[in-house]
Amino acid sequence: MNSENFSLSEKIVSSSYIRQGSQARRGHEQLIRVLLEQGKCPEEGWSESTIELFLNELAVMDSNNFLGNCGVGEREGRVASSLVARRHYRLIHGIGRSGDIAAIQPKAAGSSLLNKLTNSVVLDIIRQAGVRSASSCFVVPMATGMSLTLCFLTLRHRRPGARYILWPRIDQKSCFKAMVTAGFEPVVIENVLEGDELRTDLEAVQRKIEELGKGNILCVHSTTSCFAPRVPDRLEELAVICAKHDIPHVVNNAYGVQSSKCMHLIQQGARVGRIDAFVQSLDKNFMVPVGGAIIAGFDEDFIKEISKMYPGRASASPSLDVLITLLTLGASGYRKLLSERKEMYNHLAKELGTLAQQHGERLLHTPHNPISLAMSLSGLQAHSDQAVTQLGSMLFTRQVSGARVVPLGVEQTVSGHVFRGFMSHAEAYPCPYLNAASAIGITRADVELCTKRLDKCLKSLRKGASPGASGATAPPSGLEEDQGDAA
Numbered sequence: 245m246n247s248e249n250f251s252l253s254e255k256i257v258s259s260s261y262i263r264q265g266s267q268a269r270r271g272h273e274q275l276i277r278v279l280l281e282q283g284k285c286p287e288e289g290w291s292e293s294t295i296e297l298f299l300n301e302l303a304v305m306d307s308n309n310f311l312g313n314c315g316v317g318e319r320e321g322r323v324a325s326s327l328v329a330r331r332h333y334r335l336i337h338g339i340g341r342s343g344d345i346a347a348i349q350p351k352a353a354g355s356s357l358l359n360k361l362t363n364s365v366v367l368d369i370i371r372q373a374g375v376r377s378a379s380s381c382f383v384v385p386m387a388t389g390m391s392l393t394l395c396f397l398t399l400r401h402r403r404p405g406a407r408y409i410l411w412p413r414i415d416q417k418s419c420f421k422a423m424v425t426a427g428f429e430p431v432v433i434e435n436v437l438e439g440d441e442l443r444t445d446l447e448a449v450q451r452k453i454e455e456l457g458k459g460n461i462l463c464v465h466s467t468t469s470c471f472a473p474r475v476p477d478r479l480e481e482l483a484v485i486c487a488k489h490d491i492p493h494v495v496n497n498a499y500g501v502q503s504s505k506c507m508h509l510i511q512q513g514a515r516v517g518r519i520d521a522f523v524q525s526l527d528k529n530f531m532v533p534v535g536g537a538i539i540a541g542f543d544e545d546f547i548k549e550i551s552k553m554y555p556g557r558a559s560a561s562p563s564l565d566v567l568i569t570l571l572t573l574g575a576s577g578y579r580k581l582l583s584e585r586k587e588m589y590n591h592l593a594k595e596l597g598t599l600a601q602q603h604g605e606r607l608l609h610t611p612h613n614p615i616s617l618a619m620s621l622s623g624l625q626a627h628s629d630q631a632v633t634q635l636g637s638m639l640f641t642r643q644v645s646g647a648r649v650v651p652l653g654v655e656q657t658v659s660g661h662v663f664r665g666f667m668s669h670a671e672a673y674p675c676p677y678l679n680a681a682s683a684i685g686i687t688r689a690d691v692e693l694c695t696k697r698l699d700k701c702l703k704s705l706r707k708g709a710s711p712g713a714s715g716a717t718a719p720p721s722g723l724e725e726d727q728g729d730a731a
């Protein structure tokens with residue numbers, strides 16, 4: 245209500261009560277004012293009533309909610325189901341215009357404001373999470389793989405002669421497909437084994453640049469967050485190599501926002517060398533439904549160029565979800581989730597280490613991986629050849645999700661390329677192992693239940709008992725499409 249309506253209300257209900265009510269409303273509006281003024285994530289989370297008030301205010305600014313609107317166009321924001329309308333807070337127009345996902349939509353001032361504010365709040369969080377010098381970002385309604393594709397397609401305009409993308413190997417199909425779908429030829433750089441860890445082979449990257457010629461290389465495509473025993477790429481060194489040879493550098497930071505280490509690597513890489521864009525998943529980092537990603541970078545013009553590559557308008561849902569989430573949590577709530585995650589990582593490492601010891605295995609020493617852990621399954625393998633794959637099925641039937649069993653010698657063809665030792669990020673990793681990740685939102689109960697069930701599975705396998713619950717169908721050791729989604 246505005247002040248005029250409040251005065252009118254005073255004629256109906258005692259004015260002292262109305263004044264109190266109007267002050268209460270001002271409390272909500274004050275929070276909204278600060279958001280509009282600063283474009284930053286509020287330190288403290290908002291109540292649901294403030295958020296709903298704000299979203300309703302945005303929605304009534306869109307033409308589909310104008311009281312006197314008459315539409316004679318082919319896209320008028322009409323929605324048949326009121327359930328669907330409510331699911332989207334009556335924000336029906338999406339974001340962007342046909343030529344640019346970041347452009348203002350004249351029919352939808354509210355949705356346009358939502359889009360700009362979301363990008364600004366998300367940038368604030370990316371900076372707070374450790375990439376202090378990030379200069380711009382935008383939310384795209386596509387998951388990480390497709391968002392990487394969009395980055396590669398944008399670079400093509402800058403380097404029309406380039407055919408290759410140098411890619412330190414990570415066994416996640418979407419990363420590989422992102423390059424192939426964009427029409428480029430991935431050049432797989434095998435990792436080097438250092439202790440238990442698989443790390444970037446910088447010399448191989450240098451050699452490939454010399455061999456192929458820098459003009460033929462579209463970019464280096466590196467990765468931070470990944471399954472142990474692979475660890476985040478040597479981002480600083482890669483960034484320096486890219487700067488030296490004037491080769492673009494795109495970083496896949498899929499679930500790296502939740503780790504200060506991954507974010508620090510990106511910050512440092514951009515400081516000492518070259519990073520053109522880094523891409524992160526909305527669902528993996530912000531606990532929202534699958535469907536969105538953030539493309540961020542240090543050069544506003546380049547990030548703008550990527551947003552202009554997006555053909556057509558786009559769904560506002562991922563933007564709306566992440567904005568609601570960040571307003572609900574506030575920066576302090578998000579920080580709390582991150583510190584709890586870190587604490588659970590230590591707890592998980594300790595529990596897995598103990599369990600490994602009890603079963604004659606060991607927790608692989610992968611200190612450079614801040615999220616994912618791996619426990620060897622060498623003893624189990626020695627006990628019986630099938631036991632390792634059986635463990636995968638057993639965990640699946642016991643509803644332990646995300647724990648990923650990696651047997652030796654899996655061969656997998658992805659878009660025509662044969663990967664030996666697939667899932668393990670190396671052609672011949674020394675032992676089979678099991679992965680578990682401490683990702684945002686994980687609870688102590690998750691850790692406890694998972695280790696308890698894992699313990700049971702390992703015991704029964706060693707006794708040679710038949711695996712799994714009878715009759716249940718399980719995928720073969722998590723080799724299905726979703727095996728890469730444990731985090």
Ligand SMILES: *Cc1c(COP(=O)(O)O)cnc(C)c1O
Nearest residue numbers: 387388389390416418419469498
């Ligand atoms: C999740 C993930 C991706 C992308 O998967 P999408 O389903 O496209 O979001 C890419 N790389 C890594 C390392 C991932 O974890």
